[in-house]
Amino acid sequence: MKSLTDTWKLFSLLCLVGAVMLVLVPQLWIVISAFKQDGGAFTLQSRNGNLSLVSEGMTRFSPISSENGTVQLERPDGFSVTFEQQQPGITLIRASEPLELVAGHIGTRFQLTGENVDVLIEQTVVLDIFGNSGAPVLVPEQSGSNILLRHEPKSFLRFQDRRQHFSLQNFREFLTRSTYLEAIKNSLIVTVLSTLFASLVAVPLAWMVARYQFRWRSACIAMITMASVSPPFLGAYVWRMLLGANGLLTNALGLDWTIVGMHGVIWVIVWLLYPLVFLMSLDSFSGVDPTLRESALSLGASRRRSFWNIEVPTCLPGILTGLYMAAMAAFSDFGTPFIISLDLLILPKLVYTEFLNETGGNPSIASTGSIIMLVIATLFLAMQRLVLAGRSFASVTSRKQVLDVPSTGMKWLIYGFAGTVIALAFTPHAVVTVTSFLEWRAGTVTSVPTLSNYVNLFSNQMNSVWVSLSTAAAATALSLFFGLSIAYVIVRKRYRVIAPVLNGLVMTPYIIPGTVFAIGFILAFNQEPLLLTGTWFILVLSYFIRMLPFALKTGEATLYQIHPAMEDAALSLGAKPMRVFMGVVVPMMLSGAITGATLVFLHSVTELSSTILLYRPPWTPMSAVIFQNTVSPGANFGYAAAMAVLMMVILYVPLALVTRKRKSLSQ
Known part of the structure; x- marks a missing residue:
């Protein structure tokens, strides 16, 4: 047993060193750059x-x-x-x-x-x-x-x-100049309002799906899950194409209105966020102990009072976690504001411009903005923890909640509400699919059908497809190996210092906006002996470190459900410790591992906020190609639409396989 402890401790120390190099050091470079001033x-x-x-x-x-x-x-x-x-x-x-x-x-x-x-x-x-x-x-x-x-x-x-010299001037300038203050204010407005509106859509829908049994219930959950992996900037372009000043719908309806502006950014982000809030809330509502509600009703409480006093407080951790994840996604979204409104000052776009602009850009100011973004993200996390701190939401139940049969009115309310939400979420998917088969001239879509977009795609851009698939696959393999191993260290070994520090370092990238994370990587790995900027390897490292929390937490949640007695039994029969881990623990963690690996792969393929800063030709992933052909004036969006359709196929196939696997395991 001592050799096992030593082996895992050595592995933990190596992971700790790697986490420091790949998480702390890049952020330290940002801090140093922020305090430097030319x-x-x-x-x-x-x-x-x-x-x-x-x-x-x-x-x-x-x-x-x-x-x-x-x-x-x-x-x-x-x-x-x-x-x-x-x-x-x-x-x-x-x-x-x-x-x-x-x-x-x-x-x-x-x-x-x-x-x-x-x-x-x-x-x-x-x-x-x-x-x-x-x-x-x-x-x-x-x-x-x-x-x-x-x-x-x-x-x-x-x-x-x-x-250069060290100074606080960058922070004074960032917190006093009107341009930067406007960006902070706009970012907070977009984050708060889009998260609020997304919750107003997602939480009631999650409650209805968790409470009632109705036809196409599984299909509803699957469709909303599929909407959660859509490339975010595609929705922005499609809504602008439909509802811009000269959009297809605004012209057809004779409207003197445009979606361009902050209101448009909020509208688009709402339909990107609600699946996150829905899925987290659905799990919480589905796990409510039915005896609590039954006890409240038997004591004379109304259904409304039971809902607000029993169900909502019990589900609060899941709902708040979903809101936090949604807020972070909104706060760090780079593509949507860039496409919907070029004039809207917002932190991710401002940091990107300051870092890359060759005619007036300021990397030190970009680093300062990165620290401001990181502080705001940390405050959001602290607010979530503060609400949940010191409260217990656990319950002990021996049976699952039985789904109710909805009344006729409730059934049509569910169909109407869910149908509207899903239709709005999938509008970009449908429009992109249709426009991928239409000819574009000078940046304008025509009604001429064509397959040239796909011919050009498969003739000229298969390298980008390979880059996306290879980087995502490599990041997924690394996340799967280290996620399961680190989860085992955290849950089973529980080293007094190493385990919590390692857990904190691995989870830190989750609260770091992608643009900030990419700037840290560029500053840290832009010189010898670790000159990685602009290579295939830096994309893999970025995806691996940023998506590792998904693999870690899914593996950790699964491992908590595996009793240590299973390992003890194998050890007592003479099995070697590593064989016990590989032959007993890993197979039992497979369900959570598949879920974590799928999340890592899906998010790696669609990642843009860090990719847009890290990639260099010829290592151009699909997300960058789609984004370039979306924002460039007069570009052929049909070409971008064809690649987007190919990306959606790549995303939905593993998602469908995982959904089928989950269904077979639950039966």
């Missing part, structure tokens, strides 16, 4: 022999004077710089401290260094009406302590001090 940046425009300050993108520097041909700026630490345009294409640069030209500059940029600065100056040339710009000339010359710069007469000059 010296500031601004952009000047040279035109008609004059220089003018372009305020967009200016940070830390404040203009002192701006006259024709001369611009002077200063930052709080006293460093100042003056640009004086002596004639078109020739500018003199003077600074408050001597600057030295670094040799080896290239065509459109050069570097200057000083005691407290490390400056990069870049030129962007303005094209004339014929598309000509001349040679991209940028020639700096040292003139004493000044720099004489020869550049294109019509150009933009970007000045950026890249020397």
Whole structure:
């Protein structure tokens, strides 16, 4: 037994080290980046022999004077710089401290260094009406302590001090600038309202399905489960195509209205979230001890009072867990706001823009926004735990709840409500399927039927299909192995320190928004010796770490139902400890393992928020291809629709197999 303990402890320590490297270290890089601040940046425009300050993108520097041909700026630490345009294409640069030209500059940029600065100056040339710009000339010359710069007469000059130091300025800027505060406010509004409306749809429907026996009840549960694995950004595009300013339905009905805006984002996200709340609430309502309700009714309580005082409090953990999962999905949703409303400031989109935008982006601000998102996500989790803390919701029952036969009125209410909800949830699926067989011209759908979308898909994009399937399969295999093993350590071994720390580290990625998680991976694995950014491996690692909680928790829940006496019996008969684990424990955990593996695979295939930052060609997964062909102006959405249909087939086949497996096990 001692050898078993030592073996599992060694395995636990290795997993703990891996969790620290893949969970804590990337987030630590984000924290370090958030507290770093460069010296500031601004952009000047040279035109008609004059220089003018372009305020967009200016940070830390404040203009002192701006006259024709001369611009002077200063930052709080006293460093100042003056640009004086002596004639078109020739500018003199003077600074408050001597600057030295670094040799080896290239065509459109050069570097200057000083005691407290490390400056990069870049030129962007303005094209004339014929598309000509001349040679991209940028020639700096040292003139004493000044720099004489020869550049294109019509150009933009970007000045950026890249020397970094630790400061709280990024947090002050993020929490005071109106743009960032607007993004925080909008994110909270979208999260709270979409979760609230999703619960108003999902919780009553879950109660009706859990309480009553009616025709097509199993089909209703299966359809709602299928809706939960739909790629989220597809619904956004379809609803915009139907209800946009020039949408198919708005034009057909003559409506002067558009879904574009915050209201549209909330509407689309509601139909993405309600399956999560429904499934969690359904399990809770189905597990209610029927004797509690019967006792309340026998003591004279009305059905309504019994519902609010007995059933709802008993089901509160499941409902709140569903609401928390839905809130996190809404809070971290990147694709829906990006497609429905490009002008809506929201945290995931703002962090993405700040991190990748090459004309004014700021990785430190992106890291700061990531920490703000992580803090908000943690507060949501703390609120859920606070509501449930110190309360007991357990009951002891010897029998399952018997489903009631609904009255005629209740039956039609169930059919009408469930039918409407399912129809709205599957509207994007139906529209995408139809449009995948229609021809698109200049970004507009026609009524011409065609198979060219599928021909192009199978001719040009099978590599993306392979990338999605291979990364999802690899992540699923890793999650299955480590999820079951770590679940065994947590439930059976219960090491006083290692088990809870390992459990916390493995579950941490669940509360980290995908965009934040991806930025941490890029910062941590973007240099030797672990240069993984843009490779197949970083996608697998990302999916594995982010989806591992699904495999862990399903395995853990199954393991709690397996009595340790089964293992003790095998050990007493002389079986080796590892053989006991592989031959007794793993087969008995198979049901939960299949569920966890399915969830990992489905979510890996549809993942976008982290994928959009991590992938690089040729490792382009299906979700990125669909997203690109959805948001690009004039793109062929029929092509994206064909790939989306293929993705749905890939998703629904394993889901159908798991559903059939569950049904056979329950019989």
